[in-house]
Amino acid sequence: MTENAHSLPEIHLTDTLGGKKVPLRTLEPGKVGIYCCGPTVYDMSHIGHARAALAPDVMTRFLRQQGYAVKYVRNITDIDDKIIARSLEEDRPATEVSEQYTAEYQRDLDSLGMIEPDVQPKVSDHMTEIVNLVQALVDKGLAYAAGGDVYYRVRQFGPYGELSGRSVEEMIESAGSRIEVDERKESPLDFALWKAAKSGEPSWESPWGNGRPGWHIECSAMSSTHLGQTFDIHGGGRDLIFPHHENEIAQSQGAHGIDTFAKYWVHNGFINIGGEKMAKSLGNFWTIRDILDLYTGEAVRYFLMTVHYRHGLNFEVEVLCPACRAVMGTAQQNALRCKACGHETDAATLRSSVRFPGLEEGDDRVAYVYATLEGARALAGDTDPEGEVTEAVGGMLDAFVEALRNDINTPAALGVLSKPLSEVNGLLASGKGVAKDVRRRTAARFVRDMATAAGVLGCFGEDPAAYLAARCELKAARIGLDVAKVEDLLAERTAARESKDWAEADRLRDVLADLGVAVKDGPDGSVWTL
Numbered sequence: 001m002t003e004n005a006h007s008l009p010e011i012h013l014t015d016t017l018g019g020k021k022v023p024l025r026t027l028e029p030g031k032v033g034i035y036c037c038g039p040t041v042y043d044m045s046h047i048g049h050a051r052a053a054l055a056p057d058v059m060t061r062f063l064r065q066q067g068y069a070v071k072y073v074r075n076i077t078d079i080d081d082k083i084i085a086r087s088l089e090e091d092r093p094a095t096e097v098s099e100q101y102t103a104e105y106q107r108d109l110d111s112l113g114m115i116e117p118d119v120q121p122k123v124s125d126h127m128t129e130i131v132n133l134v135q136a137l138v139d140k141g142l143a144y145a146a147g148g149d150v151y152y153r154v155r156q157f158g159p160y161g162e163l164s165g166r167s168v169e170e171m172i173e174s175a176g177s178r179i180e181v182d183e184r185k186e187s188p189l190d191f192a193l194w195k196a197a198k199s200g201e202p203s204w205e206s207p208w209g210n211g212r213p214g215w216h217i218e219c220s221a222m223s224s225t226h227l228g229q230t231f232d233i234h235g236g237g238r239d240l241i242f243p244h245h246e247n248e249i250a251q252s253q254g255a256h257g258i259d260t261f262a263k264y265w266v267h268n269g270f271i272n273i274g275g276e277k278m279a280k281s282l283g284n285f286w287t288i289r290d291i292l293d294l295y296t297g298e299a300v301r302y303f304l305m306t307v308h309y310r311h312g313l314n315f316e317v318e319v320l321c322p323a324c325r326a327v328m329g330t331a332q333q334n335a336l337r338c339k340a341c342g343h344e345t346d347a348a349t350l351r352s353s354v355r356f357p358g359l360e361e362g363d364d365r366v367a368y369v370y371a372t373l374e375g376a377r378a379l380a381g382d383t384d385p386e387g388e389v390t391e392a393v394g395g396m397l398d399a400f401v402e403a404l405r406n407d408i409n410t411p412a413a414l415g416v417l418s419k420p421l422s423e424v425n426g427l428l429a430s431g432k433g434v435a436k437d438v439r440r441r442t443a444a445r446f447v448r449d450m451a452t453a454a455g456v457l458g459c460f461g462e463d464p465a466a467y468l469a470a471r472c473e474l475k476a477a478r479i480g481l482d483v484a485k486v487e488d489l490l491a492e493r494t495a496a497r498e499s500k501d502w503a504e505a506d507r508l509r510d511v512l513a514d515l516g517v518a519v520k521d522g523p524d525g526s527v528w529t530l
């Protein structure tokens with residue numbers, strides 16, 4: 001009976017429209033179209049943008065791993081009030097602003113290991129489609145021109161409010177406070193599809209005079225151009241449910257005369273900083289770039305995946321004393337004098353002296369996984385992974401996939417890896433009680449199945465040694481470790497060992513340990529890690 005009856009596994013997603021977890025039944029068996037609202041490119045992207053990009057990234061990777069042919073579309077909003085405001089502020093063309101921040105966004109997402117969408121449409125390339133869509137709405141009586149602007153006639157669209165669970169009557173009642181009242185509009189709820197050109201602003205020709213599109217119509221035009229009038233999954237941040245997505249539904253269903261625009265609405269939760277909304281004005285605003293100066297992209301991905309995409313994610317920030325590195329408070333309560341050492345500082349210095357406990361944990365965890373992979377690779381050699389293996393490793397991949405089939409539950413999927421990781425570390429430490437061939441085969445299976453998991457998570461797919469070396473360097477810089485001093489101590493210790501002065505070698509090992517440095521002696525000399 002199911003549309004996916006040709007043996008693709010059952011996947012469940014929580015659909016915002018209806019609010020229930022439902023089985024994914026795609027329009028065409030084995031194929032999925034995903035549209036996701038991308039950024040408005042007028043500034044550097046923040047950690048919330050990273051989360052919004054990660055949700056469809058992991059979903060696309062997983063659906064592909066499950067055998068679906070996915071077409072993933074994420075737009076770039078390169079025409080918008082905020083871009084124009086910035087261009088006027090900086091006295092340069094709006095296209096220069098949007099091109100600059102599109103490139104910066106791309107660079108951030110590359111550093112975070114995000115897959116490229118199959119199509120990345122820009123508003124400026126879809127002006128004909130946008131004008132045609134507005135015209136279709138005017139022709140159907142769902143929109144009206146008013147002084148060079150065109151507005152959507154919200155009262156004419158019956159299902160308005162279904163996605164966000166609001167009634168039109170209630171919205172009108174509270175319109176005075178929430179929605180700007182404009183005498184050109186028939187009703188305060190009506191929203192702009194087309195805005196008449198103002199002098200000094202970029203504009204395009206239209207049947208209503210020169211102007212530019214409103215934000216909402218852009219996504220309706222781009223999604224139907226690249227995925228059709230009805231498609232499978234529409235994603236975006238929770239903050240877009242109303243009015244943006246509500247308006248997209250009104251526009252697309254209204255213009256095309258259809259009952260379904262997106263079959264599934266999938267929204268990701270907010271990021272709070274220390275329990276508060278992130279805002280530039282609160283000084284608790286971190287760009288992706290700020291964070292990638294301190295942590296690897298994989299540590300950031302891992303941290304974001306430890307919370308289910310639908311839930312709110314709390315991002316803790318600790319401010320450290322620049323002199324003694326004691327915790328001086330959270331991002332919200334900046335004391336300017338360190339209680340531990342008395343050092344006086346200023347707010348600007350403190351901003352660059354922060355620590356993110358969640359990211360520290362993510363960073364440690366990713367390093368632990370890589371260290372385990374490195375050991376497992378060495379143990380496995382070229383052993384065939386097929387055949388008898390130990391229990392946790394044998395069941396790992398099935399359990400991992402099962403967790404993700406349940407509404408892309410990444411925290412559960414990451415949790416599934418814990419037991420196999422400790423099992424493999426046990427095998428690496430001692431071969432006791434396990435036959436030698438089972439031990440090696442288990443390591444080989446772990447390496448193979450972790451590669452599959454890595455393809456879905458976008459984590460753990462690098463060469464372990466290379467990752468660990470790069471991470472060590474970043475962490476040393478982050479904690480203010482003097483790498484030259486560590487290298488000197490290590491050279492002294494090597495010399496002590498060569499002259500068989502074991503007491504001195506042990507003393508130097510302790511000195512290094514006090515700096516947080518662990519030394520591993522191997523056949524090719526000593527290496528250190530943090």
Ligand SMILES: [Zn+2]
Nearest residue numbers: 037038219244
């Ligand atoms: Zn959108």
Ligand SMILES: [Zn+2]
Nearest residue numbers: 321324338341
């Ligand atoms: Zn201090």
